[in-house]
Structures are given as structure tokens and as C-alpha cells.
Amino acid sequence: AEKVRYFKWNVEYMYGTPDCVEHAVIGIDGQFPGPTIRAHTGDILHIELTNKLSTEGVVIHWHGIRQFGTPWADGTASISQCAINPGETFHYRFKVDRPGTYFYHGHYGMQRSAGLYGSLIVDLPEGQKEPFHYDGEFNLLLSDWWHKSAHDQELGLSSNPFRWIGEPQSLLINGRGQFNCSMAAGFGNTTLPQCKFRGNEKCAPQILHVQPNKTYRLRIASSTALASLNLAIGNHKLVVVEADGNYVQPFAVDDIDLYSGESYSVLITTDQDPKKNYWVSVGVRGRSPKTPQALTILNYQTTTASKLPTSPPPITPRWNDYARSKAFAEKVLALMETPQPPKYANRRVILLNTQNKVNGFTKWAINNVSLALPPTPYLGSLKFGLKNSFNQEIPPENFSPEYDIFNPPVNPNSKTGNGVYMFELDSVVDVILQNANALDANVSEIHPWHLHGHDFWVLGYGDGKFSPEDEKKFNLKNPPLKNTAVIFPYGWTALRFKADNPGVWAFHCHIEPHLHMGMGVIFAEGVQYVKRIPKDALTCGLTGKMFLNNKHN
Numbered sequence: 001a002e003k004v005r006y007f008k009w010n011v012e013y014m015y016g017t018p019d020c021v022e023h024a025v026i027g028i029d030g031q032f033p034g035p036t037i038r039a040h041t042g043d044i045l046h047i048e049l050t051n052k053l054s055t056e057g058v059v060i061h062w063h064g065i066r067q068f069g070t071p072w073a074d075g076t077a078s079i080s081q082c083a084i085n086p087g088e089t090f091h092y093r094f095k096v097d098r099p100g101t102y103f104y105h106g107h108y109g110m111q112r113s114a115g116l117y118g119s120l121i122v123d124l125p126e127g128q129k130e131p132f133h134y135d136g137e138f139n140l141l142l143s144d145w146w147h148k149s150a151h152d153q154e155l156g157l158s159s160n161p162f163r164w165i166g167e168p169q170s171l172l173i174n175g176r177g178q179f180n181c182s183m184a185a186g187f188g189n190t191t192l193p194q195c196k197f198r199g200n201e202k203c204a205p206q207i208l209h210v211q212p213n214k215t216y217r218l219r220i221a222s223s224t225a226l227a228s229l230n231l232a233i234g235n236h237k238l239v240v241v242e243a244d245g246n247y248v249q250p251f252a253v254d255d256i257d258l259y260s261g262e263s264y265s266v267l268i269t270t271d272q273d274p275k276k277n278y279w280v281s282v283g284v285r286g287r288s289p290k291t292p293q294a295l296t297i298l299n300y301q302t303t304t305a306s307k308l309p310t311s312p313p314p315i316t317p318r319w320n321d322y323a324r325s326k327a328f329a330e331k332v333l334a335l336m337e338t339p340q341p342p343k344y345a346n347r348r349v350i351l352l353n354t355q356n357k358v359n360g361f362t363k364w365a366i367n368n369v370s371l372a373l374p375p376t377p378y379l380g381s382l383k384f385g386l387k388n389s390f391n392q393e394i395p396p397e398n399f400s401p402e403y404d405i406f407n408p409p410v411n412p413n414s415k416t417g418n419g420v421y422m423f424e425l426d427s428v429v430d431v432i433l434q435n436a437n438a439l440d441a442n443v444s445e446i447h448p449w450h451l452h453g454h455d456f457w458v459l460g461y462g463d464g465k466f467s468p469e470d471e472k473k474f475n476l477k478n479p480p481l482k483n484t485a486v487i488f489p490y491g492w493t494a495l496r497f498k499a500d501n502p503g504v505w506a507f508h509c510h511i512e513p514h515l516h517m518g519m520g521v522i523f524a525e526g527v528q529y530v531k532r533i534p535k536d537a538l539t540c541g542l543t544g545k546m547f548l549n550n551k552h553n
């Protein structure tokens with residue numbers, strides 16, 4: 001039977017000490033990170049969300065949940081709904097139709113960076129078993145943390161001259177990090193003093209207590225604003241079994257890469273010396289790291305939890321060893337029963353990612369258009385045919401074949417825009433994400449792209465400029481189904497998805513400052529079939545005015 005799980009949440013600023021330094025954080029009902037939601041496949045989640053931030057709007061996106069039939073509950077400001085005003089309440093009501101490791105986070109301004117996130121775990125329907133065995137599980141939500149407020153970060157990004165947010169001060173595991181001290185001070189690679197926790201401090205690491213000779217499932221998700229991460233556990237192999245809510249062909253590794261917006265489940269077997277403890281380490285990859293590793297301890301309960309491991313924490317692989325990153329990404333393949341992609345696509349969209357200038361402001365652009373979100377949510381604009389609420393010009397499907405992806409743009413000037421890529425309902429779409437050089441010479445960055453409302457098959461990764469010949473190398477046999485996939489520096493990534501979910505969906509770089517700088521596009525399909533959009537989702541902009549006029553008619 002369909003079960004409704006009901007939550008009544010207040011979103012508010014509060015003082016916290018995420019990395020032992022006091023700072024304002026966005027919490028939910030006094031908790032940071034927000035409460036973990038745990039549900040069964042097929043349940044309805046009903047979150048009655050009240051905005052207690054006194055001077056700013058809020059929305060929450062349920063990352064990885066496809067929102068079939070409820071596109072207004074996707075939680076994207078200006079896209080699926082109006083931001084919820086201070087004091088107002090919005091009801092998110094949607095079905096979780098697939099088991100997996102997910103999370104939720106703010107999707108307005110830089111509120112993810114301010115700490116608005118939490119875990120969302122969906123279990124199999126009652127009585128069903130996973131295709132792998134485990135005796136216990138842990139849930140690790142990873143994030144990055146700045147001592148500069150999200151508002152200050154946003155101001156810097158929107159200023160001329162541009163001020164970049166810089167690298168995070170700390171990495172957090174379940175909202176806990178240590179800025180002033182190190183868990184591994186005795187091991188040489190830090191000048192910080194040893195952390196001395198009694199255990200009840202809000203920034204003390206959450207110790208993972210295990211029994212010897214058991215198997216544990218670690219559910220790991222990254223809601224970082226910026227950092228690409230690598231997680232390792234000393235002396236223990238990680239067997240990857242799930243990615244972004246889909247089962248994968250199990251494979252064993254010493255460490256996993258995790259880009260913002262991704263989630264993985266890994267199995268570990270506690271088959272090491274039970275008289276010792278082991279490090280769990282999380283470090284930065286993909287950008288020159290200036291942030292210490294996040295650390296916690298895997299504690300065999302046959303020994304005391306306060307005993308430090310005997311060897312140093314695992315070393316995070318070199319940040320720019322992209323060959324290694326690609327090798328990991330290419331190991332992620334679908335488990336046998338996963339649906340295969342359609343053999344052909346009806347349409348191919350090629351999206352060039354460039355860093356640009358718009359009137360002197362630093363931006364990111366897709367095919368030379370930097371996304372500027374309109375005040376009226378697209379879902380309402382398209383449903384009610386409000387043609388003045390955004391730019392009706394169809395955004396470009398491609399870029400000039402002469403564009404040199406290996407060098408800074410010859411003409412860095414770009415424009416803002418907010419047009420929509422419209423897909424025929426149920427058509428098959430290929431997206432080729434093409435990376436390029438940024439504004440500075442010899443710089444091309446990692447960008448993890450996240451699609452709302454769908455999973456996509458990752459058909460392949462390639463170096464350099466995509467050519468139609470590369471299509472022959474697409475993996476149509478066992479490509480993984482994911483909702484987030486990375487483009488490597490100077491490379492391309494090919495994705496395929498079925499536009500089978502009526503609604504309007506964001507597709508964007510999951511690095512929050514990059515989205516803020518325009519690195520995203522809007523996809524829409526079958527909006528005429530969307531029925532009964534709650535008015536509360538659209539009481540702003542031109543839809544708000546429309547409701548007012550209708551009332552007086």
C-alpha cells in the first residue's frame with residue numbers, strides 16, 4: 001500500500017560550528033545537516049516546508065528523484081516554482097519510485113554553500129532484497145565549507161572586478177570537519193595540533209563502529225558547492241555497487257572519485273586486524289587542493305575507538321591525474337538488468353562550455369549563452385503560454401566548428417539568455433558536453449553536469465573535440481544510468497536520455513558558483529500534459545499577475 005511520510009520542516013539560519021569555527025549555517029528544525037529522510041520505494045513524501053529565513057526566499061531540490069507527474073515539486077527556483085517567501089509554507093509532495101542513495105539541497109542562489117542539505121535514502125519495497133549482501137550500513141554526506149558567508153561569496157561572483165570564492169576551508173563528513181586541529185597530527189603532514197575530542201562536540205567526527213568479519217554498505221553522496229572528492233579507507237577495498245540510485249557492475253578499488261551531485265554505495269569487508277582502527281579520508285581532486293583532508297575513523301569494536309590508526313591516512317591521488325580519474329569513471333558500468341539505451345537518438349545537442357565575459361562580468365556560457373534565470377518559473381510560463389516571461393529564441397544546438405577548445409576564447413564576450421531547449425515528448429536525445437579552455441591560458445576545469453527529472457546513460461568520455469566519428473565508440477551495451485556526469489578538462493562526455501517526463505528541467509554544472517555564473521540550460525518536454533500545478537508554486541512574476549487578473553474577471 002502507498003504510504004505517505006509526512007514531515008513538517010522549518011528552514012532557518014542558526015549558529016553552527018561545522019568545522020569547529022562558529023559560523024551562520026542554514027539548518028532545518030535546528031539541525032545541520034538537515035534531517036535524514038528514509039523511505040521505502042513507492043512511498044509518497046510530503047514535506048511541509050516553512051521558510052523561516054527572515055529576508056530571503058528558499059526552495060529545496062530532491063536530487064536524483066525524477067518527479068514523474070509532479071514537476072512542480074522539483075524545487076528549482078525560477079524553473080519549477082517561485083522561491084518560497086519568508087514566512088510562507090510550501091508543500092512538496094512526490095513519490096520516491098526507486099531505491100537508492102539520494103540527497104536534497106537548496107537550489108536558490110548559494111544556499112547549498114550555506115549548508116542547506118541532507119540525506120534522502122530510499123529502501124527497496126518491504127520484503128525485497130538488494131542484489132548484494134551486507135550486515136550494516138553507514139550514510140556519509142560529504143560537503144565543503146567556507147568561512148566566507150554564502151552572501152559574500154555570491155556578491156564576489158556578481159561583482160566587477162570578479163572575486164572568486166577560492167578553495168573551501170574545510171571538508172565535512174555529515175556536517176563535521178576540523179579546521180583548528182587535525183585528527184592525524186601525529187602523522188607528519190600537518191602543523192595543526194592533535195584534535196582532542198570528548199565526543200559530544202558538534203564538530204567531532206562521526207566514528208564508524210564496525211564488528212570484525214562483516215560487510216558494511218557505505219552510502220556516500222557529495223553535496224559540495226565546488227570540490228571534487230576522493231574517498232579511501234586505510235587497508236580496505238571498496239566494492240562499488242550503486243551509482244546515483246542505479247545498480248552498477250560491482251568492482252573493487254582502493255578509493256573512489258566523487259563529483260558534486262554524485263552518490264555511490266560501496267561495500268567494505270572488515271577483514272583486517274581487529275585490534276586496530278583505520279582512517280577514512282576524503283581529499284580534494286580536480287582543483288589544486290588548498291583544503292586539508294576530512295578524516296574519521298573506522299573503529300573495530302574489538303578495540304577502543306580512541307586508539308588512532310598505526311599508519312598515516314590514505315594519500316589522496318594527485319589532483320590533476322586525470323588519466324586516473326577517467327579510469328575510475330570508465331569502470332562504472334550498468335548491472336545486467338539495467339535498461340539499455342535506445343539504439344538511436346532523435347536529436348543531438350552539442351553544448352560547448354566556456355568561461356566568458358558579459359559586460360565585463362565573468363560568466364560561464366553554453367554555446368555562448370550564459371543562463372540568467374527569469375522571474376517567472378518556466379513551468380508556469382510554458383504551461384500558460386506567457387511569451388513575455390522569457391526569451392523565446394531557441395538556444396543554439398551547436399557551436400562553430402572553427403572554435404578552438406584548446407585556447408582561451410578569441411572573443412571572450414558572450415551574452416546572457418534564458419531560452420529553452422524543447423524536446424518532443426518521448427523522443428531520444430543525445431547531449432554532447434564539450435569542455436574547452438577557460439579565460440586563462442592552459443586552464444580547463446572539471447564540470448559535473450546534473451540533469452533534473454531524468455537519468456541519462458553515459459555513452460562515453462573522450463579527449464579533445466568531439467567528432468561524429470566518436471559515435472562509433474559509444475557504449476550502447478552496458479552504459480551506466482546516472483543523473484550526474486563529469487566532463488574532463490579539454491574533453492567531451494556523451495549522454496543519452498529519453499524525454500519522457502512532462503515538465504521543465506534544469507541541466508547544469510553542479511558546482512554551485514558555476515551555475516550562479518550561468519553554467520546551465522533549460523530542457524522542457526510535454527508541458528501541455530502537466531496537469532493541476534499547485535497555485536502556490538506560481539504566485540510570482542507573470543503567473544502571479546495572471547492569477548490576480550483571473551480572480552477579478
Ligand SMILES: O=C1O[C@H]([C@@H](O)CO)C(O)=C1O
Pocket residue numbers: 164438445514517
Ligand atoms: O569560475 C571560476 O572562476 C575561477 C577562475 O577561473 C577565475 O578567477 C575559477 O577557478 C573558477 O572555477
